[in-house]
Amino acid sequence: MSDADATSLKRPSGSASGTSAGELNNLNNVHIGEATTADMHYNIPNKIPKTEKCATSGISNIKLETNLGIPRRLYQIELVDRILELKGANAVIVAPTNSGKTLVAADILKNHFDKVPGSKAVFLVPNGLLAQQQGEALGKYLPKANTKVLRGEACTSEQINDLLQTTDILVMTPQILINAYDDAFDQDKPSFPISLIVLDECHHCVKKAPYSQLMEIFHLHLPGRPEPLPKLPQVIGLTASVRISTSKTDTAECNIFKLLANMDARLVMVEKNKDELAFYCAPPEEILVEYKDRFQIDVVIKPRKKKADLAYVQWLRNISTKLISLIEDAECKHDLVSCVEYLDMYNNSLMLNYECRSTDAYNYLKERAKTLMYKESRPESTDAWLADKYKGKIGTIEHYLCSSDENSWLAVLKEHIMKTKKPGAPMRCIIFCRTREICSALVDWANDSEELCDLNPGFITGSNASTSSKGLTNQQQNEIKQEFLDGRRQILFATSVAQEGVDVKKCDNVICYNFTSDMVARIQTRGRARKSGATYTVLATKQRLKDEEKSKQNEIKQNEVLQKIIQMPHPEFTRLLQREQKTLLADLRNNAILEEQKKQNHKRELQEQGKDYSLICGHCSDFAFSCEELRKVNRHHHVVMDEDFLKTRVDLDLGTFVGEKWPMWFQFAKMHCKNPKCRRFLGPVCHYNKKTYALPKIEMFTVVAPNGENIKTLKAWKDCPFHVERFQPENPLFERTIDN
Numbered sequence: 028m029s030d031a032d033a034t035s036l037k038r039p040s041g042s043a044s045g046t047s048a049g050e051l052n053n054l055n056n057v058h059i060g061e062a063t064t065a066d067m068h069y070n071i072p073n074k075i076p077k078t079e080k081c082a083t084s085g086i087s088n089i090k091l092e093t094n095l096g097i098p099r100r101l102y103q104i105e106l107v108d109r110i111l112e113l114k115g116a117n118a119v120i121v122a123p124t125n126s127g128k129t130l131v132a133a134d135i136l137k138n139h140f141d142k143v144p145g146s147k148a149v150f151l152v153p154n155g156l157l158a159q160q161q162g163e164a165l166g167k168y169l170p171k172a173n174t175k176v177l178r179g180e181a182c183t184s185e186q187i188n189d190l191l192q193t194t195d196i197l198v199m200t201p202q203i204l205i206n207a208y209d210d211a212f213d214q215d216k217p218s219f220p221i222s223l224i225v226l227d228e229c230h231h232c233v234k235k236a237p238y239s240q241l242m243e244i245f246h247l248h249l250p251g252r253p254e255p256l257p258k259l260p261q262v263i264g265l266t267a268s269v270r271i272s273t274s275k276t277d278t279a280e281c282n283i284f285k286l287l288a289n290m291d292a293r294l295v296m297v298e299k300n301k302d303e304l305a306f307y308c309a310p311p312e313e314i315l316v317e318y319k320d321r322f323q324i325d326v327v328i329k330p331r332k333k334k335a336d337l338a339y340v341q342w343l344r345n346i347s348t349k350l351i352s353l354i355e356d357a358e359c360k361h362d363l364v365s366c367v368e369y370l371d372m373y374n375n376s377l378m379l380n381y382e383c384r385s386t387d388a389y390n391y392l393k394e395r396a397k398t399l400m401y402k403e404s405r406p407e408s409t410d411a412w413l414a415d416k417y418k419g420k421i422g423t424i425e426h427y428l429c430s431s432d433e434n435s436w437l438a439v440l441k442e443h444i445m446k447t448k449k450p451g452a453p454m455r456c457i458i459f460c461r462t463r464e465i466c467s468a469l470v471d472w473a474n475d476s477e478e479l480c481d482l483n484p485g486f487i488t489g490s491n492a493s494t495s496s497k498g499l500t501n502q503q504q505n506e507i508k509q510e511f512l513d514g515r516r517q518i519l520f521a522t523s524v525a526q527e528g529v530d531v532k533k534c535d536n537v538i539c540y541n542f543t544s545d546m547v548a549r550i551q552t553r554g555r556a557r558k559s560g561a562t563y564t565v566l567a568t569k570q571r572l573k574d575e576e577k578s579k580q581n582e583i584k585q586n587e588v589l590q591k592i593i594q595m596p597h598p599e600f601t602r603l604l605q606r607e608q609k610t611l612l613a614d615l616r617n618n619a620i621l622e623e624q625k626k627q628n629h630k631r632e633l634q635e636q637g638k639d640y641s642l643i644c645g646h647c648s649d650f651a652f653s654c655e656e657l658r659k660v661n662r663h664h665h666v667v668m669d670e671d672f673l674k675t676r677v678d679l680d681l682g683t684f685v686g687e688k689w690p691m692w693f694q695f696a697k698m699h700c701k702n703p704k705c706r707r708f709l710g711p712v713c714h715y716n717k718k719t720y721a722l723p724k725i726e727m728f729t730v731v732a733p734n735g736e737n738i739k740t741l742k743a744w745k746d747c748p749f750h751v752e753r754f755q756p757e758n759p760l761f762e763r764t765i766d767n
């Protein structure tokens with residue numbers, strides 16, 4: 028959601044504001060308590076019929092507002108009242124971006140604490156970038172509540188219980204809570220004193236996403252679990268949109284009911300104060316500009332996918348993950364990896380040449396080639412051949428560089444960046460780009476431009492990549508975001524990571540630079556344009572503009588279907604919800620039963636054979652580790668726990684692979700088979716929570732059953748025939764939890 032600060036009443040540009048002081052005072056007296064001179068500065072819309080003004084206010088709200096002193100809009104009060112009416116039932120609140128959903132959540136929390144003094148709540152956010160921001164907002168809205176933002180993603184159940192002793196609201200990512208629940212189940216104490224959970228950006232509660240995993244815990248009293256869960260917490264979801272997969276009404280309706288079923292929730296939307304909502308949450312002006320294709324890439328061999336495109340990157344990734352993992356021969360595999368790396372480099376530089384300056388593409392090429400050629404290579408090896416190819420072409424590229432024209436796309440981009448710039452006044456512009464490399468190159472371009480350079484451009488990218496490929500750590504992300512927030516930077520180039528994480532009230536210009544996204548992401552992206560009079564501009568090729576149009580149509584369909592559902596008679600709604608829930612629960616139960624069977628079979632085999640499964644190198648068949656040494660961290664990371672494993676049983680390559688491989692998991696080395704004739708890559712080694720973990724990749728091994736039978740190479744850990752125990756690391760960041 029990330030519309031934490033949308034409390035002030037703003038007036039969309041160009042509309043009338045002829046509100047009389049009498050109306051203003053009347054409104055303030057009823058809804059805000061004492062009218063102060065400060066309140067007089069807010070522009071109250073005069074579009075709303077008088078009769079509706081007090082329709083939804085109740086005594087409890089007056090008390091609440093007096094306590095908090097922040098003015099509420101009528102539709103915000105309506106949403107809070109609708110949640111009260113549900114008397115503890117779960118709900119999904121759908122309201123536009125920038126409608127002040129965090130403030131609504133704060134009021135819901137306040138009501139909850141008033142009703143049950145001493146109760147505890149959790150506020151969940153989908154990523155670390157949002158945690159700090161929403162924690163600060165809640166701290167501001169609920170100064171009397173003790174709010175804490177939890178960093179990292181590990182936590183034992185004991186740590187959570189300790190924190191809840193002294194805290195009213197815990198803000199964190201869902202993984203922490205899932206881990207804590209899993210840990211609590213392992214300890215036979217499957218409960219926390221949490222009575223309300225808010226799921227921010229709850230459209231993520233689908234498939235196997237962390238939000239969904241958390242809901243699974245509540246849905247199922249899994250076999251083997253000691254007691255049914257005690258009273259479940261109330262769950263309130265907040266979102267600006269619900270993902271729909273097609274523009275067909277039936278399917279779209281089904282998509283929305285799936286989310287509601289997953290959260291066991293009613294749908295809550297603004298119904299009475301729609302005019303006011305529309306008045307304040309008018310989307311920014313949309314500008315679409317078509318870019319002419321710059322040139323076609325001529326290639327002799329017909330490529331599988333169009334070059335200079337992300338589809339090509341995807342194709343390359345498929346080769347690396349699907350094909351290369353199947354190859355047993357180490358040398359052959361190494362050669363293929365090298366080829367893929369070079370192709371990836373060339374494709375990235377083509378993309379840069381297309382969307383940035385040719386010099387940016389050239390600089391990238393040189394830098395990346397340096398790291399690729401750093402590897403020692405024997406003469407006549409594939410590496411040497413690839414390096415020669417590159418060296419042979421670089422002259423042609425340099426020649427092209429001298430003769431190439433200025434990229435005409437950039438002139439248009441610059442014009443649109445500067446369109447909101449007023450002399451002497453600050454501006455905030457976010458430009459969304461397709462890749463990290465493009466972001467970085469555009470910052471170089473902007474720094475070379477006299478006008479743009481003064482605005483101190485920066486870039487924000489995801490934390491899933493190494494720094495060598497322009498990835499940022501969580502801390503760096505937060506720093507850049509802060510600089511943009513306080514105006515030290517007025518231009519921010521961003522990948523999709525900022526679609527949900529960057530919430531800047533002063534942002535008046537959002538540009539998508541040949542960047543389009545699906546319906547949900549489009550709504551989020553557009554929602555970054557927060558200032559009144561802001562614009563949302565898409566500069567893209569014809570094909571991409573078509574995608575944009577499709578997302579737009581889906582948004583219209585989504586709104587239509589949401590209206591249909593909200594107006595549905597209650598029995599009809601319940602029938603459809605229960606239908607989805609039945610399917611959902613049946614699937615969950617089947618999976619749980621299968622997992623339990625696997626566990627029992629594994630146990631039986633252990634007893635019968637007297638030994639465990641073992642994993643041997645998939646190439647040379649040397650013993651690697653036994654199944655009993657394996658543990659699962661965060662449900663999906665498989666680690667070898669034996670301390671001597673890294674020291675004595677594998678070779679470590681402390682190469683250039685430093686970076687955040689998964690959030691909070693910092694890779695610093697690769698493991699290789701110890702057999703000198705084999706040396707097969709076996710998986711990454713990471714720091715997580717200040718400890719070192721070996722993370723073997725299952726596809727590199729052959730599994731040997733207790734009866735000695737070999738099991739063909741498996742592609743994923745979930746396909747393993749054995750059960751792996753969980754391990755719950757402590758959170759070393761616990762002591763440094765941020766207080767608000």
Ligand SMILES: [Zn+2]
Pocket residue numbers: 644645646647648649700701702705706707
């Ligand atoms: Zn080996």
